[in-house]
Amino acid sequence: MKQKNTLKKFISFRYTDLTAVCEYLEEMEAQGWQLVSMGMLSEFRKCEPRKVRYAAELLESASAISNSISDKSQDYIDMCEQAGWEFICNIGKMFIFRTESETAPEIVTDSAEKLADIKKALLKTNFITWLILPVIMIFNFVMQVRANGSIAVLASQYIALATMLLYLLFFLTVILQIAGFIRWYVKAKSAVASGLQIPYVGLKQLRRRKLETYIPLAIIGIILLAASISGIIQGDIIMGAMALIITIFLIAIIALSHLIQKLRVPAIGVIIISVVISIAMMSLITYGLVFTILGVDREQDKIKTDPIFNKAGTLMLNEDSMPISLNDLDIVDDRQEEVNNYVYGSKTILAAKYSYNSELAVMSDNPQGIYYDVYYSNYEFLKKMYIDSLIREAQIVDDLKQEQFGANEAHKLSNADGLSDLMIVYDDYIVVYHYYHDESKPLINSAAKAFQNVLDLS
Amino acid sequence: MPREALKTLSEPMYYVLLSLTEERCGIEIMSKVNEISGGRVSIGPGTLYTMLSKFESNDLIRCVSVEPKRKNYIITNLGIAMLREEYARIACLAADGRAIMEGLK
Structure with missing residues (x-):
């Protein structure tokens, strides 16, 4: 066959988007693309367009960072398969099932339980981004101010301004995320209490959410590109090379995390790999970005x-x-x-x-x-x-x-x-x-x- | 991690415990619950999975045999005691209401 048989797509979602993920997968299959696996890039296979039901469910006891399937998770999968749902793949705590049967029961029939699981999973997985990273950033900022004597001195360095801007953007994103989650959770909670449907994120909102992921990536990309171009123009080979190395490094990280998800590396492996990457990235950023890419601040005698x-x-x-x-x-x-x-x-x-x-x-x-x-x-x-x-x-x-x-x-x-x-x-x-x-x-x-x-x- | 102790039973929990008075696996529990409630109560596999792990860690049920792709459970004495208590409570509710409700007609 000359036609393309597989399709790789980038799907960005949070645990509050489970319904939207289902809607999306059902739409894809109705267009003749059947889900094979999910990850950094989700894989679809060509099929006859058909109407099926998808279910995206959270298994609270599953590991958030590894896709390897534990015995407990296997019991869960078996039970769902007995009830007529075919297990497709999992990504962290999210498990994807598909069924052609009209009669297969909903996997989760207790909406209060589902909401509680989403809250728990979301808080656990966002622990690092919502709590640890801001603390590290504040600490780093305080250390920078102390080392330079004053914020006034930092204001004379582009690297410090850039860092502060990045921190500010990050804090803004985190605050928006937390506020959004709280708003949604309060609404959902009162919906459960009055026996209404939980207002899950729909497909439209999910598509908009995609932009939130693309835009920061695009900004980083533009900065890197600008850095390498200006490096080449200025004849600064090191600067251009550093920008190139960081770009390659970022692509490698994305590829690696895709591989980790695909190979179902156990949690301990994921932790070790993440630590190694973080250290490498930190040194690269500290010595690379600070001294070369934002070369304006290179101390020159x-x-x-x-x-x-x-x-x-x-x-x-x-x-x-x-x-x-x-x-x-x-x-x-x-x-x-x-x-x-x-x-x-x-x-x-x-x-x-x-x-x-x-x-x-x-x-x-x-x-x-x-x-x-x-x-x-x-x-x-x-x-x-x-x-x-x-x-x-x-x-x-x-x-x-x-x-x-x-x-x-x-x-x-x-x-x-x-x-x-x-x-x-x-x-x-x-x-x-x-x-x-x-x-x-x-x-x-x-x-x-x-x-x-x-x-x-x- | 200490498990939260079960104090009261929700409606689906009551039906699941009822169905486990005989040895059953997951899919059998689901259809039995449907049957004894006359289709009024249905329980999904995900919810059932969570409930069974909760029951098991509270010693209300135990796993009797493991076959490939299925596990069979049965209620324990503790589970029966809890079921009796709940049954007595519901019976009490019905009895208390009977005189008044019949008087309404």
Whole structure:
């Protein structure tokens, strides 16, 4: 036969969709496609179009993660087969039966029991997504904030913003899912109490639900595609390759879970495979995604080429520029060389934070260096957050005369390690000079003045 | 995991226990329930499966023989006691109502 005899389809469903699954399978068979197996991809075989009844039932005692059939599940299947239902396949706790008989009784005749089973199964299987994952995410977020000092700093990193956005989307989805489930459950419960039909999800709603699965997949796909294309365009082979590897990895995971379901791997095997995949995925995401795909945040040590504020007269915060170097402060003379001068940091649409470092070579009699951070944002609340976090961290805060720096505020922040920082707040910028002590005072004073000059010029 | 103890019997449970006063397998229970209730009560295989495991863990019934694809059950003494109790309760309900209901005619 030249015609296609099998059909593979993606069916997304939840345990509240059992009725819709039946409706769907009945419709498929009426069109001449008979269900063979369900999984990541469900398989259909060509048949004579016919009218049959399908039943999708939950077996609460069955494992949610494995499709292997236990003795207990086999008893259940036997009992249903005796009653005239042919067992087709199972996916987790869901068992699919089919019958041509008009007289075969409904498999579950107690609607209250069915509802209770659905609730139990749903809560059990969503335990990880609804409880564990959010807890891990909140923990991870708190750790990120602590490591960076403030949310204001995170706002200057695209990777942090992207992570926060993903978390937010995830939380939103979870909240919507839980709210949807509660709403449905309350309705269903009162329907059972008054002897009405439980309002199960219908075929139309199931089709809409499919979009909920496709859209996130499409978004991830687009991000990966964009990353590999931009990697190739920028000539960044590693970035392109990483995006490709992750794409292949994701496809491999989908294929593997399809295989796991098909081969009826026992629960313990599924757990082991999942743990291995999670670890691999975590390291890939941490070291791959963070440092390559969202490459904007890769910490780069770049030797300053020229101090741009002298020539251009404007302050440009980008990786190649350094607003104030020792050279600009007339400290470097012919014999001396400026070394270790680098700038790193990142900039987003919300904020920018750069750290600068410049030292004189040791040949000087009095080696000097200047280390400072510049934080910039158009948003008052972010700047306030940044200032507050530094003040909170400091052991002693001394307010200095801000006039000498031509700034709005100036504070000496003494830390636990005995070193002090000088924080100067300008209209748009916050500059923090590190290691502020008496000897470095003249240097920092002139640096602050120079910085003010730059701001005046710009 | 401790099993929830059965305190009262629902209507289908009462009929299933009645039908297990003789040794029966799943499909036989279903048709017997249908027969003794005159078709009023029918019980699906999924519901029956859950009910039988509940009865078995509460020692109201026991599995007497296993054949391929079918298991035969029979009621235990504990199950008979429970059935008697339920029967007495229902009889009491009917007796209590009789005088009044007959007076209505």
